[in-house]
Amino acid sequence: MDEKVMSGSTQQTINCSEETHPIKPHSQSSVNMLTLEEMTNSVDRNREKKNAYNIKMCYYFYRSRRHIKKTCLKHGRKVKAFVFILLICLYTAFFSYAMYLRQGDSSMTGFIAITVVLALVFMFKIIPYKRAVERFQHFLKTHPRTLQNSKRSLVVLCLLVTGVTLITEVIMVRPSNLISLTGIVGILTMFLLTSTHPHKVKWRPVLSGLVLQYLFALIVLKVPIVYRALQWFGAIITKILSFSGAGADFIYGSDFEHVGLVFRIIPLIVFVMCVLTVLEHLKILHVVLKVIGRFLATCLGVSPAEALNASSNIFLGPVDSLMIIRPFLDDVTPSELHCLMANGMSTVTGSIMGLYIMLGISADHLLAASVMSAPAALSLSKLAVPETRRNAKLEEDDFHFVSKYQSVMDAASSGATTAMTLGAAIIANSIAVVSVMKMVNYVLNWLGELVNVQGLTLQWICSFVFYPLAIAMGIDVQDGHRVAELIGLKAFINEIVAYTSLGHYRTNRIRFEEYVSLNYTDWSIDKASNDVSLPGWNATLEGGFLTDKSEVITTYALCGFANFISVGIMMGCYLVLIPHRKAVVFKYILRSMMVGHCASFITACIAGLLYK
Incomplete structure (x- = not known):
């Protein structure tokens, strides 16, 4: 009985324990379930709060943006004026502080020039000059x-x-320079005798172009401040072109300049073309082209298409210049079409000019030559193919441009892509023409040896064929054959090969002047090969050097795209753009190449006339 009572109480105790204290596993599961549910609710509440906050912030953001946009539209001029005045004040403060710190420093010359240009632009913006x-x-x-x-x-x-x-x-100063007049008169006489319509020549563009060339050369070469300004600008261009080495150094390594010409050509052309296309997109280049184009059209009495093409060829290539005047091409007369082709042959582009500077050619004379050749090409083309009818479809104020790029990045990318194509074409053509020249020289040398004539080459033949022309331009007599050889290289191959040789002569001259400045007097010249021996340095200047006068005149004479490679490029461009006028293109393409050559020669004659 006691056991039963005991067992009953024990069971009751156990039941009570189970009611009061549930089994542990069951209790832990319940707690976990409650905790998970609470956490889920808490996360949902936080998410709702966050979404509400984001919605609220988006509302305030769009509301603020709409308010700012509405304010800008309502007070746009005031906002622009405020920002503009703020920028002017900041620039003025920076300029004043820089002048205070760098007073009398030569490095401030460029900064002052930039400030003057910006001030002129600002004046033209605010003054109602139109x-x-x-x-x-x-x-x-x-x-x-x-x-x-x-x-x-x-x-x-x-x-x-x-x-x-x-x-x-x-x-009164250097009467020997008058020999350059014989070159000008001879070239004009040749084109007059071979003109398509000698009796219809209008002398206004012919004489105006020559006088304009002469006055520009007079200002550049005889006015000291202008000459120094051009030298300074040439130094700036050279410095800017040197920045292309940073990209080449990143791609090719630090020793890329010693590997070969290809590793120097591509980076330079890419950089310059990129800068030019960006300036074109920002309409800075368009303003310059309009000013030069209107000036040429007014002075020479040529059509807007001819003047605009001549001005754009100073900075852009023949292909890009054609794209600018593409709306005119269907309406131009045969004389104007010939003039457009001659313009493309007579000047060089900014990117190729950078290549010449890299080869060691003087930047200031290249800039002057490129600008001076533009009116020369216009005047000679109007003498070679005179205008026989008036083009009524082209008005005097047809100087308009069409934007080709969507943004600055698009312009830079397009310029770089175009530059790669241009660089590849230059490399391919250079390889081809140098190889062909080597083969031709081998054949000529072999033929010469058959009749006991040693050293018969294309350069040797050109040195005699173009010798009278070189002397007529004002080249010193002792340099006549070598300059004639360079003219032949430019005419039959291209100007890059000719400028490479001219750069070699210029380097030799600089080394020789440095040698003489150290009071060495034991140098000697081999009359057969023109080699200059420098015993003090144990060195030999192969091929010798040109005098400073001959070097300057030759720089002007070689500045142009007139060669047979350019003939092929120009024909391809025109046949694509105006295929229905291919007969006119074929008729005048070779004549335009001759005009391009002689435009450079007349520019060289004027430089020789005013050389001091």
Whole structure:
């Protein structure tokens, strides 16, 4: 009985224990389930709060943006004026502080020049000059006699300046420079005799182009401040071009300049073309082209298409220049089409000019030559193929441009891509022409040995064929054969090969002047090979060097795209753009190449005339 009572109480105790204290596993599961549910609810609440906060922030953001946009649209001019004035104040403060720190420092020259240019741009932006120009043009149209008298006075003034400076700067100072006049007269006579319509030649563009060339050369070569400014600008261009080495150093390594010409050509052309396309997209280049184009059209009396093409060829290539005047191509006359082709042959582009500078050619003379050859090509083309009919479809103010790029990045990328194509073409053509020249020289040398003539090469033949032309341009007699050889290289191969040889002569001259400056007098010249021996340095200058005068004149004479490779490129471009006018293209393409050559030669003659 006691056991039963005991067992009953024990069972009751166990039951009570189970009710009061549940089994541990069951208790832990319940707690975990409650905790998970609470956590889920807490996460949901936090997510809802976060979503509500994000929605609220987006609302305030879009509301603020809409308010700012509305304010800018309402007060756009005031906002722009405020930002513009703020930038001017910051630039003025920076300029003043820099002038205070660098007073008298030569490094401030470039900064001052940039400031002056920006100030002029600012003045043209705020001054309502367009209305004044329109009123002035209206006045000239309503008073034609005043316009005619002004033109006559300007012509008389230019002729007077030309005549006086010829007497005071050439005849009285260096009469030997007058030999360059024989080159100018000879070239003009040749084109007049071979002109398609000699009796229809309009002498205004011919003579105006020559006078404009002479005046520009007079300002550049005889005005010290302008010459120093051009030298400074050339140094800036050289410095800018040196930045292309950073990209080449990253791709090829630090010793890329010693590997070969290809590793120097590609980075340079890519960099320059990229900069030019960006300037074109920002319409900075367009402003420059419009100014030069209108100036040439006014002075020479040529059509807008011809003037715009001549100005754009100074900075862009023949292909890019054609793209700018593409709307005109269907309406140009045969004389104008010939002039467009001659423009492309007579000047060099900015990217290729950088290549010449890298080869050791003087940057300031290259810049002057490229600008001076533009009016020369216009004048000679109007003498070779005179205009026989008036083109009424081209108005005087047809100087418009079409934007080709969407953004600065698009312009830079397109420029780099175009530069790669251009660089590949230059490399391929250079390999081809140098190889062909080597083969031709081998054949000529073999033929010469058959008749006991040693050293018969293409360069040797050119040195005699173009010798009279070199002397007529003003080249010193002792340098005549070597300069004639360079002219032949440019005519039959390309100007890159010719400028490479000219750069070699220039390097030799600089080394020789350095040798003489150290008071060495034991140098000697081999008359057969023109090699200069420098015993003090145990060195030999192969091929010798040109005098400074011959070097300057040759720099102008070689500046142009006139060669048979360019003929092929130009024909391809024109046949794609205007295939229905291929007969006119084929008729005048070789004549335009001759105009391109002689435009450079006349530029060289003027440089030789004013050389001091």
